[in-house]
Amino acid sequence: MSEEFYRIKRLPPYVFAEVNAMKAEARARGEDIIDLGMGNPDGAPAQHVIDKLSEVANDPTAHRYSASKGIKGLRLAQANYYKRRFDVDLDMDSEVVVTLGSKEGLANLAQAITAPGDVVLAPNPSYPIHTFGFIIAGAAIRSIPAAPGPDFFTRLEYAMSYSVPKPSVLVMGYPSNPTAYVADLDFYQKVVDFAREHKLWVISDLAYAEIYYGDTPTPSMLQIEGAKERVVEFTSMSKTYSMPGWRMGFAVGNQKLISALTRVKSYLDYGAFTPIQVAATAALNGPQDIIDQNRALYKGRRDVMVESFGRAGWDIPSPEASMFAWAPVPEQFRELGSMEFSKRLIAEAGVAVAPGTGFGDEGEGYVRLALVENEQRIRQAARSIKKFLSKG
Known part of the structure; x- marks a missing residue:
């Protein structure tokens, strides 16, 4: 009798695990990794929402x-x-x-x-x-x-x-x-x-x-x-x-x-x-100001990413929506595939992205970049990527 579990057999190895492990190891060594991989917002809810959480949590x-x-x-x-x-x-x-x-x-x-x-x-x-x-x-x-x-x-x-x-x-x-x-x-x-x-x-x-x-x-x-x-x-x-x-x-x-x-x-x-x-x-x-603020925040980051990465030699299509950019792997690295390209970005440029193959086989040849770092960090990533691309 097989000891492999039916549902686990149907799940391939988690594509992002290898990149995430490399990112964790680099940070453990004290390296500064600019993380554009996970869509993990860096902001906080509106203060009145946090206040309400605290108020109700204090009720036994x-x-x-x-x-x-x-x-x-x-x-x-x-x-x-x-x-x-x-x-x-x-x-x-x-x-x-x-x-x-x-x-x-x-x-x-x-x-x-x-x-x-x-x-x-x-x-x-x-x-x-x-x-x-x-x-x-x-x-x-x-x-x-x-x-x-x-x-x-x-x-x-x-x-x-x-x-x-x-x-x-x-x-x-x-x-x-x-x-x-x-x-x-x-x-x-x-x-x-x-x-x-x-x-x-x-x-x-x-x-x-x-x-x-x-x-x-x-x-x-x-x-x-x-x-x-x-x-x-x-x-x-x-x-x-x-x-x-x-x-x-x-x-x-x-x-x-x-x-x-x-x-x-x-x-x-x-x-x-x-x-x-x-x-x-x-x-x-309550007040919905945070929605407009977040939309403006991500739009500003999107514009900085498209402009600064473009000057670095990597043309990023400007997304119409979402907090992600879907970018083709630069031509000189296309043969590597999205996974190996993502690993090299971490190792040689200190920038983490999500390999496109993690989203399905049609995602090969692309990487996903999340707009979760501030504009200064995005420009810093662009400078590192420019050096990386120049080495080919």
Whole structure:
């Protein structure tokens, strides 16, 4: 009898582990590593949110088990956010559930709705949980383009015609991680129409909804009439409110999917710490200045990165949204591949990035750069990279 565990066998070695280990070892030696690899915001929530956390944590009754589905006030606050931001009406009891970050929510929804052998459509490259959440649940993944262009629907049609069994779930996320692609309402209308025709469940990851750099705000797929018949959407407070360590996210939309996720979660967790949920409610209901401040912060860093890296000899496409840039490996290093290039950047330039292959095989030839260092550090990284590139 094999002693290999079924789900562990389905997980390849974590691509980022080697780069992370090199980064840790270099820092242990006292080296200064500029970390553009992990999308880990360096800011803090608004003071009134921290004050609310402290206030509630000082209440002796607040330390008991909380509500797995999320406290009523927080679910209402999320419903109100969708109304004022997207003009979408949500029932806080049947169409909203609080998750321990969007990553946990996506993984638990995969467990709730997937049977071994199901076929799931997911973008390539994409955030790893979009695929591996379903792989862990026993599904087979069929890749679709990450870019929301004409080829997207051609590949969808092909997948529906030639997959056995027919796909049951379509996963997508815009603004996307890692590519920073964006989608508009016309595209979402076609997705909803396609899902309705083919009886597909659609999972939309909207974690970067508030980090956009143009004049047009990022839309929600739930703005499309009838979308709630087939769509559930995940959002996160991590980047929007600088709360990544708080692990606060939401799933909203289709009642059947929300019910399935809620039921699975009821077996797995008791919900986030109540003071965190109350403070998250204060973030959603209170002054929203931090959203504009964070958007301006990331836009400034994006502009500095594109300009300074370009002068250093590495042309970085300017992302329209998200807190990431998706950059082709410089031509002279293309044959190395994204992993070896990333390792050399750490060793020879003191700059950490995320190898594109960690986001799927279509990510080979690219690296992801996170806008999580201040502008001075980004310029410092550019100077180091210029020396690195000059040595070839």
